[in-house]
Amino acid sequence: LMDSINKITEYIDNNFSEKRRAHTYGVRDTAVHLAKKYGLDPFKAEVAALLHDMFRGVAVSVLDYHVRHLGLDKKYIGNPNLSHGKIAAVMIQRDFGVEDEDIINAVSFHTTGRAGMSLLEKIIYVADAIEPGRNYPGVDEIRRAAEEDIDKACLISLEHTIEYVRSDGKYLDEDTVYAKKYFEDILKQKGEKVSFEMKPDAAVDVEKIPA
Secondary structure (H helix, E strand, O other): OHHHHHHHHHHHHHHOOHHHHHHHHHHHHHHHHHHHHHOOOHHHHHHHHHHOOOOOOOOHHHHHHHHHHOOOOHHHOOOHHHHHHHHHHHHHHHHHOOOOHHHHHHHHOOOOOOOOOOHHHHHHHHHHHHOOOOOOOOHHHHHHHHHHOHHHHHHHHHHHHHHHHHHOOOOOOHHHHHHHHHHHHHHHHOOOOOOOOOOOOOOOOOOOOOO
């Protein structure tokens, strides 16, 4: 198993830009920390974190080729923010022999989230949003939530993503909308007030929201 980690980190060190490499290792460290905190196999968290951005920073033309070639939904054409995780989820099976469905899903949904996320999916989603290199309005609120309640951290992060995507006029994936509803329901069941609802017209100064 350590072999596969070594193979992945070797690929990262040889192929990633310095910025993307620092981000990936930051997500790995954060995901391993959260896995230990919430009782998940840290090895699984490490593998998923290392693989999550395999196709980030790849040219849009190349991503679009993969979308067509792999028969993915046409909505991913011209949308690298959404397509990179979907492509990686398929390619890690071929290139790194990943067979664990949970790891594949964690990579696939790390940008959008979805309803019914597994603990691993939640951890990768949140770690991507709060790794030490992330710096945007509200990141510290998500960091604090992650230490208390992973579901709450997911919801706050989803709120930020939705606000950013809408203010930017970009396509909002329906998985993100369903994820928000899902976590609102979970927190209500826990008796938490869902009080960090942003107003739909709130103008947020956001430079970098988790992608």
